[in-house]
Amino acid sequence: xxPATKAEEIIPNVRCILATTKYSVPLDRDLGxxxxxxxxxxxxxxxxMVSDIVLAIARYEPxxxxxxxxxxxxxxxxxxxxxQVKTNEDSE
Numbered sequence: 114x115x116p117a118t119k120a121e122e123i124i125p126n127v128r129c130i131l132a133t134t135k136y137s138v139p140l141d142r143d144l145g146x147x148x149x150x151x152x153x154x155x156x157x158x159x160x161x162m163v164s165d166i167v168l169a170i171a172r173y174e175p176x177x178x179x180x181x182x183x184x185x186x187x188x189x190x191x192x193x194x195x196x197q198v199k200t201n202e203d204s205e
Contacts, residue, residue, distance in 0.1 A: 123200045126174045176201050
């Protein structure tokens, strides 16, 4: 089925970008997020992740723009970014 709105087309693309590990796609090694921040401190990892997220979305889905990143982490040190994006459709 075809997406009914731009957001229905854009948001799955953003999810794919964020779920992909950089260097894992054979024909486009830059697609996705770099995971070298795994051994960094929490603050350094957050800064690196935000930078990677913003750059990856700008490059691979320019119809979306990061508006906010919130963080969840647990006692085991697992850090998760909750990324909010705005689409061009949001401003129309």
